[in-house]
Amino acid sequence: VQLVESGGGLVQPGGSLRLSCAASGFTFSNYHVTWFRQAPEKERELVAGISTPSGSTSFADSVKGRFTISRDNAKNTAYLQMNTLKPEDTAVYVCNARGARWSRDVGMDYWSLGTLVTVSS
Numbered sequence: 001v002q003l004v005e006s007g008g009g010l011v012q013p014g015g016s017l018r019l020s021c022a023a024s025g026f027t028f029s030n031y032h033v034t035w036f037r038q039a040p041e042k043e044r045e046l047v048a049g050i051s052t053p054s055g056s057t058s059f060a061d062s063v064k065g066r067f068t069i070s071r072d073n074a075k076n077t078a079y080l081q082m083n084t085l086k087p088e089d090t091a092v093y094v095c096n097a098r099g100a101r102w103s104r105d106v107g108m109d110y111w112s113l114g115t116l117v118t119v120s121s
Helices: none
Strands: 002-006 009-011 017-024 031-038 045-050 057-059 067-072 077-082 091-099 109-111 115-119
Touching (some): 017 031, 031 077, 045 067
Parallel strands (some): 009 115
Antiparallel strands (some): 017 077, 031 045, 031 091, 091 109, 091 115
């Protein structure tokens, strides 16, 4: 079982990045996906979530209108598109997959290791 992120890096303010969260070893379509982030000396913050099977999304107020979240169950991957990035978006971003209540995977919970996003000029 794995949840592997990619796409982090250094970007200038106003720029964009797309994070990917690739799942293997479990039935991805049975899992809600949530992105969190944690900046140095700050608490973990929920950034965005996408449910299954509806695909409904939710966002933290701090990223609304700038970030979008999507998923491709055929590719077992979720995406976080981050636009108009600000220095305060700098953090380690982590994705979480949580088994849906209606599925046989209820109670299962997987985390990625995280990827660093640095927004700086």
